[in-house]
Amino acid sequence: MKILVCISKAPDTTSKISFTSDRTAFDETGVQYIVNPYDEWYALVRALEIKETQGAEITIITVGNASDEAIMRKALAIGADEAVRIDAEPKDAYFVATAIADYAKNQGFDLILTGKETINFNGSQIGGMIAELLDQPYISVASKLELSSNTLTLEREIAGGVEVVEVDMPAVVSCAKGMAEQRIPNMRGIMAARTKPLQIISPKGLDMLTSYVTFASPPPKSGVKLVDVDNLDELVSLLHNEAKVI
Amino acid sequence: MKNVVYLHAENALNKAALEIVSYAQRLGGNVTVLATGSLSNDILSTLGNYGASEVIVHRTLSNNDDQNLTSWIASMSSEAANIVFSHDFTGKAIAPRLSVRLKSGLVSGAVALPESDGSVKVNVFSGKAFGFVKCHSSQRIISLLPNSVAPEPIGAACPVIELNDAVGPNKVRVLSVKKPEGAIPLPEADRVVSGGRGLKGPEHWGILEDLAKTLGAATACSRPVADIGWRPHHEHVGQTGVAIRPNLYIAVGISGAIQHLAGVNGSKVIVVINTDAEAPFFKAADYGIVGDAFEVVPKFTAALKKFAGQ
Ligand SMILES: Cc1cc2nc3c(=O)[nH]c(=O)nc-3n(C[C@H](O)[C@H](O)[C@H](O)COP(=O)(O)OP(=O)(O)OC[C@H]3O[C@@H](n4cnc5c(N)ncnc54)[C@H](O)[C@@H]3O)c2cc1C
Numbered sequence: 001m002k003i004l005v006c007i008s009k010a011p012d013t014t015s016k017i018s019f020t021s022d023r024t025a026f027d028e029t030g031v032q033y034i035v036n037p038y039d040e041w042y043a044l045v046r047a048l049e050i051k052e053t054q055g056a057e058i059t060i061i062t063v064g065n066a067s068d069e070a071i072m073r074k075a076l077a078i079g080a081d082e083a084v085r086i087d088a089e090p091k092d093a094y095f096v097a098t099a100i101a102d103y104a105k106n107q108g109f110d111l112i113l114t115g116k117e118t119i120n121f122n123g124s125q126i127g128g129m130i131a132e133l134l135d136q137p138y139i140s141v142a143s144k145l146e147l148s149s150n151t152l153t154l155e156r157e158i159a160g161g162v163e164v165v166e167v168d169m170p171a172v173v174s175c176a177k178g179m180a181e182q183r184i185p186n187m188r189g190i191m192a193a194r195t196k197p198l199q200i201i202s203p204k205g206l207d208m209l210t211s212y213v214t215f216a217s218p219p220p221k222s223g224v225k226l227v228d229v230d231n232l233d234e235l236v237s238l239l240h241n242e243a244k245v246i
Numbered sequence: 247m248k249n250v251v252y253l254h255a256e257n258a259l260n261k262a263a264l265e266i267v268s269y270a271q272r273l274g275g276n277v278t279v280l281a282t283g284s285l286s287n288d289i290l291s292t293l294g295n296y297g298a299s300e301v302i303v304h305r306t307l308s309n310n311d312d313q314n315l316t317s318w319i320a321s322m323s324s325e326a327a328n329i330v331f332s333h334d335f336t337g338k339a340i341a342p343r344l345s346v347r348l349k350s351g352l353v354s355g356a357v358a359l360p361e362s363d364g365s366v367k368v369n370v371f372s373g374k375a376f377g378f379v380k381c382h383s384s385q386r387i388i389s390l391l392p393n394s395v396a397p398e399p400i401g402a403a404c405p406v407i408e409l410n411d412a413v414g415p416n417k418v419r420v421l422s423v424k425k426p427e428g429a430i431p432l433p434e435a436d437r438v439v440s441g442g443r444g445l446k447g448p449e450h451w452g453i454l455e456d457l458a459k460t461l462g463a464a465t466a467c468s469r470p471v472a473d474i475g476w477r478p479h480h481e482h483v484g485q486t487g488v489a490i491r492p493n494l495y496i497a498v499g500i501s502g503a504i505q506h507l508a509g510v511n512g513s514k515v516i517v518v519i520n521t522d523a524e525a526p527f528f529k530a531a532d533y534g535i536v537g538d539a540f541e542v543v544p545k546f547t548a549a550l551k552k553f554a555g556q
């Protein structure tokens with residue numbers, strides 16, 4: 001059983017979001033990067049649980065530059081066996097997905113896990129793209145994953161309910177809350193991560209299909225209007241006449 | 247010019263379906279709706295009111311058949327300038343596949359019609375900023391965030407064409423669907439009442455449920471509330487839970503941490519009820535009440551009932 005977990009970096013969730021003066025790029029000054037929470041808490045930890053109960057070999061993969069090795073070492077410290085970095089600045093989802101699919105196509109992975117989305121670009125694109133490139137089924141936004149021999153049983157949220165589906169491997173799954181619980185790496189894991197293999201691959205001739213031309217910050221809120229506890233009729237009237245939402 | 251919309255409809259046309267048809271119509275040109283699901287032809291034909299020129303419904307394809315579905319949508323989209331999905335479970339599953347199949351750029355999480363330079367505004371950094379995305383391909387795939395455009399009836403019913411073509415084997419098998427009875431699905435809800443740790447225990451949710459019922463709202467919660475098991479996980483909103491953009495979001499006993507705001511800051515109007523006047527949520531709110539939830543919420547519900555009765 002071989003599992004590939006796609007790991008991306010994301011700015012620490014408390015980071016101030018600002019852009020360069022020409023507004024064409026995210027301003028990274030003083031930003032601390034973490035493993036994208038969906039990739040770490042759900043995809044990677046579920047892969048580790050499968051490894052512990054059923055046996056598996058876990059590879060993590062990141063498309064990024066050398067500075068991303070810090071978050072990759074964290075994923076190794078939590079328990080992945082080996083890491084692959086595709087040495088390129090991730091340009092768009094198609095670029096990242098083709099790089100990962102190109103690496104994965106001859107490696108015989110039974111299962112490829114991604115996060116539901118990155119918390120910076122919120123695309124939810126890469127898993128589906130990898131699945132299409134490898135001609136495999138894709139279960140998006142899964143909140144539960146069970147494995148028995150070659151078959152996966154998954155739950156995913158659909159409009160107003162939860163759907164239980166079954167699919168044979170190989171398959172690609174994007175992971176959301178519910179799948180596993182967050183784990184903190186221990187000292188032994190951190191020590192072991194230092195010597196785990198981290199392979200660096202150069203990508204070849206990858207295309208991109210989209211780009212960000214500019215960024216903008218939302219207009220600031222005009223300020224809260226406070227209503228007195230003893231005057232809730234006024235709140236109702238404001239919601240009706242001013243905000244027009246009731 | 248032609249635009250294509252894909253939607254899956256089982257029991258009714260939801261708001262998201264009307265939004266994407268309306269959006270495609272406003273892009274200009276004809277709109278062909280590709281549909282799957284069991285919804286009747288009569289109801290599907292009402293999509294004409296929102297700008298569809300025709301609906302083609304494939305009765306033998308299911309929305310889980312994502313590989314066959316992608317092939318079908320691709321084969322029907324050769325002349326389309328834009329292919330529009332809702333950024334919900336269908337859009338997230340199918341649009342990326344189609345992007346690869348057609349080698350056309352996907353703009354995911356769009357919140358507005360394209361700008362004059364052809365770029366499309368999307369939500370980034372969990373709603374903390376916007377980006378403008380350009381596609382380098384001649385065709386453009388857009389998945390639209392729910393509640394981004396208001397659907398408007400403009401026309402009359404349109405023809406519906408039914409397909410019953412045989413499809414290849416389905417790799418994904420649906421075992422069951424669990425639907426919570428009567429509840430309003432959170433991502434689609436127009437109004438949401440949400441509770442945090444300030445409510446002190448699951449036994450106190452009755453006052454929130456009464457408020458939600460009075461407003462016809464869905465219920466949600468902060469992450470710690472779901473983590474300690476006071477409320478089900480699917481109600482957790484925020485950076486790591488569900489992202490919502492209702493017209494009205496009422497936050498009760500929630501401090502307004504940045505990770506919580508990330509999932510709700512797209513709401514049109516935010517009302518905050520909190521005992522602590524310094525709670526960060528007030529900075530993101532339109533209306534606020536500094537007070538004890540156990541006193542404020544029942545009074546608010548009563549005021550709403552009084553208003554509805556007038
Ligand atoms: C990586 C990461 C991701 C996260 N993702 C999310 C997420 O997706 N969603 C999320 O919600 N959180 C998330 N969090 C957690 C977040 O940082 C906060 O800890 C959490 O939102 C706090 O929840 P709360 O407001 O319910 O509780 P608290 O912070 O404990 O706030 C309770 C509030 O209730 C008020 N209160 C107390 N008594 C009353 C009363 N009687 N009446 C009225 N008000 C009262 C208090 O003044 C206080 O403001 C995340 C954290 C991290 C690190």
Ligand SMILES: Nc1ncnc2c1ncn2[C@@H]1O[C@H](COP(=O)(O)O)[C@@H](O)[C@H]1O
Nearest residue numbers: 006008063114115117118123124125126
């Ligand atoms: N640069 C990257 N390298 C590896 N995996 C990535 C990268 N970017 C995104 N992913 C994976 O794809 C998922 C969805 O990303 P996105 O489509 O950008 O929302 C993430 O949760 C990761 O698992």
